[in-house]
Amino acid sequence: MSEVEILHLPTDVDVPSLWSTAAARAAAWLRGRALPARDATLLLPFAALVPVARETFAAEPGFGGWPPRIETPLTLAAALGPPPEAAPGRVSGEPLVDRLAATARVRRLLGATGLDEGAVVPGELPWLTAQFVDAAQRLRAAALALAPARRAGWWAAAAARTAAAAAGPAQLEARLLSEAVNWCAEGVAGATDRLFRHRPAAWIVVEMGGADALVAGLLDAAAAAGVPALRLVADPPSAAPFAATACPARVRRWIAEDAEDEARAAAAAVVDALAAERTPVALVALDRALVRRTRALLERAGVPLHDETGWQLSTTRAAAELRALLRAARAGSGGDAWLDWLATWPRAEPAARASLEALWRGSRRVRDAAAATRLARAAGAHLAPLAEPGRRSLNAWLQRLAGRLQADGSAERLRSDAAGAQVLAALRLDGAGPGWGPAADALHLDLAEFDAWLAAALEARTFVPPADAGAVVVVTPLARAIGRPFGAVVLPGADHRHLGDAAPAASLVGDALAAELGVPTRGEARLRQRLALAQLMRVPALTLLRRLQDEGEGFDDSPDLQWLLLERARAGLPAWPDEPAPLPRRLMPAAPVAPPRPSASAALPHTLSATQVEALRDCPYRFFARAVLRLEEPAELEQALAKRDYGEWLHLVLQHFHAGRAAAEAAAPHEAAAPPPDDAARLQQAAEHATRELRLDAAELLPFRASFEAFAPAYLRWLARHEAAGWHWLGGETEHRFAAAALAPTTLRGRLDRIDQGPGGTRRVIDYKTGSKRALERKVKEPLEDTQLAFYAALLGDATPLEACYLALDERDAPIEIAHPAVQRSAAALVAGLGDELRRLRAGAAMLALGEGEVCLHCEMRGLCRRDHWRPPAQQAAEAAPGHAA
Ligand code: SF4
Structure with missing residues (x-):
């Protein structure tokens, strides 16, 4: 039995001096005990330190050219042999494998506590399972830090402690935690267990950025076995972490306005360090989202990067392709899901895909309908094995997925892509790993659940991109930025959120219990972060950045940084004042554009509809875009039933009702004074008919059906009055030229909702509307301004007396007639005015973008005419004045 000896390394020296001091003290310690250095093992906290330590220790004369073996716990464990395979069903440390086993355990526990799955809030089972796995893995890691011989006692204590809590008043979380302990106590094994059997001449560990539980356990076990052990502590005391830190020669504290400015400033600081040849440069990833943005800015500037942090595998394109495939295969996935997937499907020719999209969107122009149909058929056949309904085991789903990826060549393509290869490996579809084992046979899922499992699997993995060639900028977490010979460090996110107390994460292992069991606590994580900041002071140049606010929330300085500044002030050292981030700014001259003035004399359409004529009257440029260029907004393929659909449905209901009623009357004429007795039933039948014809979902239509139930009797009352005044339905949905x-x-063409005939042979055009009554009243207030009814009146010619009205169907007191007075006069004025306008356009007159009034507010061509970027009206007027030189 011997003691673990401790030597403190200086906290106020730079990185090279730290390592040379560590090498000298280790050499002296070994020499003093006559221990052969080459048979000693030195452990470092993480692998990125190995090169600098090896280089420095090799140069230390005290070792005589035979320095100790330098490793980290993980690299040494890997060198000592392959990792042990966890027995099936045991906690393995692999989150997804453990999750499979955990799902069954959590279900069993819920059953045993009388809480079946149905009693748990929907979506809670996966959350409970994730918490259960997290607790088991934290407990496992704490146990693996102990020598194997001590674990049985530790598990017994943990079991007793958690069982006591679980016996409380039916606390589900406490029972889950107790079950997690029982699960782990069945046996845990890790690759690092071999370290406890390793017998070097001496252990030396460098402690930096906080103590490591595994290393502490290893040294205790070594000391108990009589193996000499030394801790070289590079950290300052935790009670005074900033009392005697080193001081970078150059420190800048930059304040940015917001996250975007902070990312730009961080990128500028990196570029600045490169220009000054302070390399390598560390970009510290405290705030992952912000660093991702900074990374994108640096990539745009052509800066090669080595990213040691990566990002969730689920956010890569390869992952998105797989998710799109599964979504498309889901029953009722709809056109948008298919189009998303087809955009990535290697067998989908872009032209055929475009035709299919045009077909589904109901476009008038489908380039190759046959190719579209062929593509839809081939895509359906490819998806069929996944779309086949039923629950199957996870392994069976993975086999089907692998089969699809093989069948279309996607597997090969994914393998050749860095992210794709990692996606295949994460799902164990690359054939290299151990597979998912029996737990994946026992877990049965439907396709939606399999998709959710796959999403979780890819979220749990990090994609680490390969380093760019010649990269000297390293994106790294704070804990990995220390002790490395960086020429400069850029640290965005030096604020109270990211370099301070983080919000506690939900966990079954609360902090108090964690402290009791020796599981790492939040307080320890904070201490590590603080010690890492103190270690960072060893670099020659440091830029600390924070933002003033983020989406309205104010951001303060990091409390650790405040502490550091206070210590500097106490020591009489110069302050590091903060300053606005010196963002590169460029003055851009305003470049407003002139309103467009196209002319298309030869390309005017031969026939015009009411909406085209209305567009021409509102704004000729809108007419140009719609009628000449034939541009239209693509319709959404999937949408909840909207008011527009209700309007279409109601039009069809009334058409079926009147057509059926007219046919019945023709077959058996009734007394003109009395309404047919079965109108109410006929209206309901028409509603059912229209629902079927438009293939509307009856459930989705339900809210609209409620309005219809109120409307139907009111409509029949209106109809009775209308017919009592001598009117009758003449026809509906009729085409006219x-x-x-x-x-x-x-020529003009159009389809009329309805024409009635009344006293003296007068006809009345009725246009059904589900818009607001007020808007319709505004329309007819200036009859010569109302295009639609005037246009319909023009379609019917002027031979017979004619009336026209809108019939508002969707108001509280509907139906409401809004008449267009003297509509035939309006029709004649419309035809005359339209004729003049068309003659001007045929002669080459410009189709001006008027940019006036309400029409612009809802105009779909606003981006095209660049209405929001025009020159001020005064400038336009000056340019339009005679004599102005273009
Ligand atoms: S936004 Fe206004 S100016 Fe532009 S096309 Fe539409 S209506 Fe015309």
């Missing part, structure tokens, strides 16, 4: 010398060669 109109040609006139004033318009030639252009």
Whole structure:
């Protein structure tokens, strides 16, 4: 039995001096005990320190060219042999494997506590399972830090402690924790267990950024076995971490306005360090989102990077491809999900895909309908093995997925891509790993659950991109930025959020219990962060950044940084004042554009609809975009039933009702004074008919059906009054064309909702509307301004007396008639005005973008005409003045 000896390394020296001092003290310690240095093992906290330590120890004369073996616990464990395989069902440390076994255990526990899955809030089972796995893995890691011989006693104590809590008043979380202890106590094994059997001449560990539980356990076991052990502590005392830190020669504290400015400033600081040849440069990833943005800015500037942090595998394109495949295969996935997947499917020709999309969106122009149909058929056949309904084991799903990826060549493509290869490996589809074992046979899922499992699997993994060639900028976490010979460090996120107390994460192992059991606590994590900041002071140049606010929330300085500044002030050292981040700014001259003035004399359409004529009257450029360029907004393929759909449905209901009623009357005429007795039933039948014809989901239509139930009797009452006044339905949904010398060669065409006939043979055009009554009243207030009814009146010619009205169907007191007075006069004015306008356009007049009034507010062409980027009206007027030089 011997003692673990401790030597403190200086806290106020730079990185090279730290390592040379560590080498000299280790050499002296070994020499003093006549221990052969080459048979000693030196452990470092993480692998990135190995090169600098090996180089420095090799140069230390005290070793005579035979320095100790230098490793980390993990590299040494890997060198001592392959990792042990966890027995099936035991806690393995691999989150996804453990999750499979944990799901069954959590279900069993819920059953045993009388809480079946149905009693748990939907979505809570996966959360409980994740918490259960997290607790088991934290407990496992704490146990693996102990010598194997001590573990049985530790588990017994942990079991007693957690069983007592679980016996309390039915606390589900406490029972889960107790079950997690029982699970781990069945046996845990890790690759690092071999370290406890390793017998070097001496153990030396360098402690930096906080103590490591495994290393402490190893040294205790070594000392108990009589193996000499030395701790070289590079950290300052935890009670005074900043009392005697080193001081970078150059420190800057930059304050940015917001996250975007902070990312730009961080990128500028990196570029600045490169320009000053302070390399390598560390970009510290305290705030992952911000560093990802900084990384993107550096990539855009062509700076090669080595990213040691990576990002979730689920956010890579390869992962998105797999998720798109599964989503497309889900029953009722719909067109958008298919199109998303087809965009990545190697067998989908872009032209065929575009045709299929056009077909599904109901576009008038489908380039190759046959190719679209072939593609849809081939895609359906490819998805079929995944789309086949039923629950199957996880292994069976993975085999089907692998089969699909093989069948279309996706597997090969994914293997050749860095992220794709990691996705295949994470799902164990690359054939290299051990597979998922019996637990994956026992877990049965439907396709949606398999998709959720796959998403979780890819979220749990980090994609680490390969380093760019010649990269001297390293993106690294704070804990890995210390003790390395960086020429400069850029640390964005030096604020109270990211370099301070983080919000506690939910865990079954609370802090008090963690402290009792020797599981790492939040307080220890904070201490590590503080010690890492103190270690960072050894670098020659440091830029600390923070933002003033983020989405309205104020950001303060990091409390650790405040502490450091206070210590500096106490020591009489110069302050590090903060300053606005010197962002590169460029003055851009304003470049407003002139409103467009296209002319298309030869390309005007031969026939015009009411909406096209309305567009021409509102804004000629809108007409140009719609009628000449034939641009249209793509319709969403999937959308909850909208008011527009209700309007379409109601039009069809009334059409079926009146057509059916007219047919019945023709077959058996009734007394003109009395309404047919079965109108209410006929209206309901028409509603069912329209629902079927439009293939509407009855459940989705339900809220609209409620309005319809109120509308139907009101409509029949209105109809009775209308018919009592001598009107009757003449026809609906009728197509009409109109040609006139004033318009030639252009003709007008349109479809009328309804035409009624009344006293004296007068006809009445009725246009059904589900919009607001007020808007309709505004329309007809200036009859010459209302295009639609005037256009319909023009379609019918002027031979018979004609009336026209809108019939508002969706108001509280609907139906409401809003008449267009003297509509035939409006129609004649419309035809004359339209004729003049068309003649001007045919002669080459410009189709001006008017940019006026309400029409611009909802105009779908606003981006095209660049309405928001025009020159001020005064400048336009000056340019339009005679004599202005273009
Ligand atoms: S936004 Fe206004 S100016 Fe531009 S096309 Fe539409 S209506 Fe015309």
